[in-house]
Amino acid sequence: MTKPGPIEQSGQKNDPYVCASCGNCTLVCPVFRQMRWEPYGPRGKLSITKSILEKESEFNLEFTRKLFLCTLCEHCTTVCTTSIRLDRFWELMREEAKARNLTPAPVKFASESIKRTGDPFSIGRASRLLWAEGMEDIIETRISAKAEVAFFLGCNVSLKHPLHDVARSMIKIMEHAGVEYTLLGEEESCCGAPLLWAGEPEGTPTMVEKNAQALADLGVRKVVFSCPSCASTWISSMHKSSGTSAVRKMELLTASQFINQLIQKGLLAFEEQPMITATYHDPCISARVLGVGKEPRNVIERIPGIYRVEMVSTEEDTRCCGSHALLNMIDPHLSAQIAEMRLRDASVTPASLLVTECPRCEMAFDLATITLGYSVQILDIAQLVANSLSSEEGEGDVQQ
Amino acid sequence: MKIIPQELEDIVGADNVTADDETCRIYSEDAANLPGIAKQIIDNQFDVVAQPVTVKSLQHLLRYAMEHDLPIVPRGNGTSGWGGAIPVKRGLCVSLTQMNQMVHLDDYACTVTVEAGITWRELLMILERMGTTLPVYPSSATAATVGGFVASGGFGIGSAKHGEIGDQVVGIEAVLANGKIVRVGDVVVGPQPDDLHDEATEGTEWLSDKVGGSIRLNEVLSGTYGTLGIITKVTLRTIPKLQLRPFACSFESIADLAKVAQIMIDSALPYHLRYLDNNHTSKLASLIGFPAEWDKFLLAGALHGTIYDNDDGIEAIEKIVSENQGTLLDEKRADFHWDERLYPLRFKRQGPSLVPAEVTTPVDNLPDLHQDTLDRLGNSKFAVEGTIGADGVASYLVWILDDERKKFRYTIGWHRSFDIASLARKHEGHPYAVALWNTRHAKVFYGEDKIAKLKQLKKDVDPRNMLNPVKVFGGRAQTAWHSQLFGFGVGFILTFGLLFFGPSFLGLTRAGDLLTSFPLQFLHVQLIWYLSILGGAVGLLAMKLMTLNQALAMGIPLLRFLDKFLNR
Ligand SMILES: Cc1cc2nc3c(=O)[nH]c(=O)nc-3n(C[C@H](O)[C@H](O)[C@H](O)COP(=O)(O)OP(=O)(O)OC[C@H]3O[C@@H](n4cnc5c(N)ncnc54)[C@H](O)[C@@H]3O)c2cc1C
Numbered sequence: 002m003t004k005p006g007p008i009e010q011s012g013q014k015n016d017p018y019v020c021a022s023c024g025n026c027t028l029v030c031p032v033f034r035q036m037r038w039e040p041y042g043p044r045g046k047l048s049i050t051k052s053i054l055e056k057e058s059e060f061n062l063e064f065t066r067k068l069f070l071c072t073l074c075e076h077c078t079t080v081c082t083t084s085i086r087l088d089r090f091w092e093l094m095r096e097e098a099k100a101r102n103l104t105p106a107p108v109k110f111a112s113e114s115i116k117r118t119g120d121p122f123s124i125g126r127a128s129r130l131l132w133a134e135g136m137e138d139i140i141e142t143r144i145s146a147k148a149e150v151a152f153f154l155g156c157n158v159s160l161k162h163p164l165h166d167v168a169r170s171m172i173k174i175m176e177h178a179g180v181e182y183t184l185l186g187e188e189e190s191c192c193g194a195p196l197l198w199a200g201e202p203e204g205t206p207t208m209v210e211k212n213a214q215a216l217a218d219l220g221v222r223k224v225v226f227s228c229p230s231c232a233s234t235w236i237s238s239m240h241k242s243s244g245t246s247a248v249r250k251m252e253l254l255t256a257s258q259f260i261n262q263l264i265q266k267g268l269l270a271f272e273e274q275p276m277i278t279a280t281y282h283d284p285c286i287s288a289r290v291l292g293v294g295k296e297p298r299n300v301i302e303r304i305p306g307i308y309r310v311e312m313v314s315t316e317e318d319t320r321c322c323g324s325h326a327l328l329n330m331i332d333p334h335l336s337a338q339i340a341e342m343r344l345r346d347a348s349v350t351p352a353s354l355l356v357t358e359c360p361r362c363e364m365a366f367d368l369a370t371i372t373l374g375y376s377v378q379i380l381d382i383a384q385l386v387a388n389s390l391s392s393e394e395g396e397g398d399v400q401q
Numbered sequence: 402m403k404i405i406p407q408e409l410e411d412i413v414g415a416d417n418v419t420a421d422d423e424t425c426r427i428y429s430e431d432a433a434n435l436p437g438i439a440k441q442i443i444d445n446q447f448d449v450v451a452q453p454v455t456v457k458s459l460q461h462l463l464r465y466a467m468e469h470d471l472p473i474v475p476r477g478n479g480t481s482g483w484g485g486a487i488p489v490k491r492g493l494c495v496s497l498t499q500m501n502q503m504v505h506l507d508d509y510a511c512t513v514t515v516e517a518g519i520t521w522r523e524l525l526m527i528l529e530r531m532g533t534t535l536p537v538y539p540s541s542a543t544a545a546t547v548g549g550f551v552a553s554g555g556f557g558i559g560s561a562k563h564g565e566i567g568d569q570v571v572g573i574e575a576v577l578a579n580g581k582i583v584r585v586g587d588v589v590v591g592p593q594p595d596d597l598h599d600e601a602t603e604g605t606e607w608l609s610d611k612v613g614g615s616i617r618l619n620e621v622l623s624g625t626y627g628t629l630g631i632i633t634k635v636t637l638r639t640i641p642k643l644q645l646r647p648f649a650c651s652f653e654s655i656a657d658l659a660k661v662a663q664i665m666i667d668s669a670l671p672y673h674l675r676y677l678d679n680n681h682t683s684k685l686a687s688l689i690g691f692p693a694e695w696d697k698f699l700l701a702g703a704l705h706g707t708i709y710d711n712d713d714g715i716e717a718i719e720k721i722v723s724e725n726q727g728t729l730l731d732e733k734r735a736d737f738h739w740d741e742r743l744y745p746l747r748f749k750r751q752g753p754s755l756v757p758a759e760v761t762t763p764v765d766n767l768p769d770l771h772q773d774t775l776d777r778l779g780n781s782k783f784a785v786e787g788t789i790g791a792d793g794v795a796s797y798l799v800w801i802l803d804d805e806r807k808k809f810r811y812t813i814g815w816h817r818s819f820d821i822a823s824l825a826r827k828h829e830g831h832p833y834a835v836a837l838w839n840t841r842h843a844k845v846f847y848g849e850d851k852i853a854k855l856k857q858l859k860k861d862v863d864p865r866n867m868l869n870p871v872k873v874f875g876g877r878a879q880t881a882w883h884s885q886l887f888g889f890g891v892g893f894i895l896t897f898g899l900l901f902f903g904p905s906f907l908g909l910t911r912a913g914d915l916l917t918s919f920p921l922q923f924l925h926v927q928l929i930w931y932l933s934i935l936g937g938a939v940g941l942l943a944m945k946l947m948t949l950n951q952a953l954a955m956g957i958p959l960l961r962f963l964d965k966f967l968n969r
């Protein structure tokens with residue numbers, strides 16, 4: 002039994018020993034909260050790793066399964082007493098699993114699909130514009146147009162039918178605000194994040210660079226993402242990017258950050274809404290990695306007639322929806338249970354609308370409303386904003 | 402003792418039991434990184450772990466364990482490091498974490514009743530949303546369970562004003578080792594149907610008869626580390642949530658710090674009071690960055706009161722601090738240290754391992770104990786911190802940095818932990834906890850009278866010592882085969898040496914001849930070899946019969962000698 006290589010190389014090989022066994026991480030871990038046994042929580046997995054390093058346990062299929070029953074939500078990292086980058090550690094362990102040919106089948110499928118079709122679902126480029134149904138005229142002029150702003154949809158929004166309205170909503174917002182924007186259309190590829198989650202990080206920078214260079218060639222300076230994981234993958238890849246300086250200088254924004262900018266510039270006008278109580282769910286990556294928490298709240302607050310209430314565990318302390326890092330493909334049942342757990346936090350508030358800014362969260366919560374039998378409307382922040390825009394441009398409650 | 406997991410599944414449900422090796426290994430650990438040698442004196446892996454969800458299933462589990470001579474150990478979230486929740490003789494781990502509901506909040510009586518497995522953080526979150534809070538909770542609140550802290554006793558956040566956790570307990574429901582359900586004190590279960598009422602009444606009467614008013618009933622279960630019963634519900638005192646006003650001050654010397662702390666405690670000012678020594682602040686400064694406090698002694702805490710009281714309190718603190726050569730830090734630093742109260746082990750990053758030594762001492766004695774610690778630990782890297790209680794007694798926690806991967810050096814370095822415990826005795830203190838590793842100090846910890854009564858009660862409720870064996874009351878350790886082999890080797894060599902050199906040294910030629918004779922005609926083996934094997938067998942038997950305290954009494958000086966010899 003050899004020592005896990007990527008951990009050795011990454012400088013994180015002390016971490017299993019550094020762990021103070023305080024349990025902070027385990028008690029916040031969504032997977033542990035469902036599975037209820039220590040080996041599924043971060044503290045337990047570190048203990049197993051230590052035992053592997055001490056040659057007392059095997060890096061086997063069972064341990065690999067535990068490594069992949071993780072949403073890489075980073076909650077463990079933010080509460081760790083001894084500042085262990087646990088999310089990074091789990092990624093490194095996934096690399097080790099890959100090196101040992103232990104990667105679970107659904108993960109292999111996702112990574113192979115990306116290489117084959119440019120998306121993790123094996124759907125293919127030809128379907129990347131199906132979302133534009135009904136607005137083909139507008140979209141045709143925008144694809145590969147020269148512009149300073151680009152809208153990067155990501156695979157979920159482009160390819161999953163229930164999320165198509167998220168893309169259409171962002172287009173409505175940009176049109177309403179008079180933003181000159183561009184789209185890659187069928188040329189858009191996966192951002193590469195699933196490769197990181199699959200333990201194949203070497204493939205990610207190429208994916209990022211391919212998309213980013215195509216946008217840079219169109220003169221893009223600002224990219225708006227409908228998925229925070231795409232944004233975060235770009236941000237971390239760009240630091241190391243060997244691409245042109247145009248690529249490295251791009252401003253990368255989540256939907257709420259971008260919409261908030263439009264509001265600050267007074268470019269959006271809203272119509273009074275019929276007194277809706279809404280709560281905002283912070284997607285893990287937005288809140289914990291990108292530090293985006295104030296912006297979406299500001300956006301919601303600026304829409305007249307929407308009353309915002311908070312769930313427990315917000316912003317950096319948010320709880321995962323259960324479908325990040327391919328868990329929804331690896332163990333859909335567990336993933337759905339985690340979504341239900343988070344939705345219960347909303348169910349004890351008076352909210353009839355749950356807003357978020359991550360397509361996976363939206364899909365997960367949509368399903369959970371059915372399995373829980375709890376009726377709450379789930380909307381992306383772009384959908385909420387697009388639905389609340391005044392019908393005539395320039396009319397309504399123009400924010401200054 | 403043979404464990405049949407299916408039988409346990411019938412009691413607590415199939416999803417709530419596992420005999421998986423890896424899982425049992427993980428549940429057999431607590432927060433301490435024990436050196437490998439510890440495995441020589443305790444049999445350190447559970448055979449099976451169960452997570453009961455009801456009091457009745459826990460009761461059946463206990464009865465099953467007693468009938469089958471199965472050692473049974475209660476566990477919260479394993480955040481303690483004194484060995485209370487680890488196995489000594491294999492057996493069954495009962496994790497209470499699935500019994501984690503809030504049972505009843507009584508606004509009028511200012512109490513809250515919870516199941517034992519709820520974490521303090523979860524409870525605080527619920528209470529604070531309702532405008533109340535807890536007088537005391539541990540700095541491990543994020544993971545520690547209510548049952549675990551109540552069973553251990555000790556100081557926490559809020560102790561400067563409200564004392565120890567035991568003082569906050571209004572009532573405890575537990576299943577005793579003999580399977581009787583008891584409710585001591587006032588366990589408020591609220592308006593819901595109470596299926597356990599009759600049985601609990603009968604059990605409590607039985608316990609009262611046994612204890613006969615000699616100790617407070619709460620003390621039977623609080624501070625006894627789950628050796629007499631397993632706590633299932635706790636009713637705790639609550640207090641109204643008022644303004645929390647953190648403060649922090651730094652000093653050049655621990656003497657000034659101790660003086661200020663004593664004045665603050667005497668004038669009943671703070672809700673919470675925590676201190677760090679200069680080693681700790683320096684090491685933290687390089688980790689999470691607060692250079693202004695580099696090499697300073699830090700006293701941090703919070704006031705909890707009305708805005709007006711707190712304004713006056715801060716003014717008073719400012720005066721006390723400046724009169725005693727201290728500096729009151731700004732609000733930002735104060736808030737930072739308040740947030741850090743839940744992260745006392747940050748410093749472990751510089752280890753990667755820690756050898757802990759946790760004791761108590763009156764605040765006045767802190768400077769002397771600190772000086773003695775510096776002298777004793779020589780050039781070891783360590784840091785000190787502690788919490789100060791309302792009675793002026795401080796916990797004094799010494800974290801000694803080490804590296805468990807250097808197995809031999811790490812092992813011999815463990816004597817330092819026990820040395821600090823002995824040092825505390827010199828300064829009117831004692832180990833912070835008894836649990837497993839400090840049973841030698843049980844008399845000082847509990848007082849002679851109380852420990853005698855607890856021992857009698859242990860005999861009554863658990864005559865075969867099956868519930869959390871060896872903890873608190875001591876007992877025979879389960880030595881591993883290496884130790885037994887060691888015992889045999891020592892016995893053999895000693896006997897051989899004695900018989901080989903003894904007769905000629907004493908001039909007993911006939912005895913020498915006898916020893917070299919061949920007692921059994923068919924075997925060409927001299928008598929001295931038979932006797933040496935017998936000596937080895939005695940050594941082995943001694944190892945098997947040795948109590949944990951005897952093992953420690955022999956082992957610690959040996960480690961100390963080796964450490965000196967290697968000139969650490
Ligand atoms: C970061 C950190 C901070 C800490 N801060 C403090 C502090 O401020 N004050 C302090 O005193 N300690 C502190 N500790 C030590 C420890 O956290 C506490 O003793 C804690 O209360 C233990 O809770 P637990 O649920 O983890 O119990 P465990 O560690 O699992 O068990 C502790 C003991 O209680 C017994 N036990 C557990 N549950 C039950 C039950 N339901 N019935 C009967 N017996 C039971 C176990 O057998 C064991 O003997 C700290 C530890 C860490 C890692």
Ligand code: SF4
Pocket residue numbers: 026029030031032033042043070071072073074075076077078087088091
């Ligand atoms: S990243 Fe999230 S799911 Fe994974 S171990 Fe950490 S807390 Fe658990």
Ligand code: SF4
Pocket residue numbers: 019020021022023024025026027043044047077080081082083084085087
């Ligand atoms: S929070 Fe960090 S130090 Fe604490 S148990 Fe988890 S990994 Fe270990």
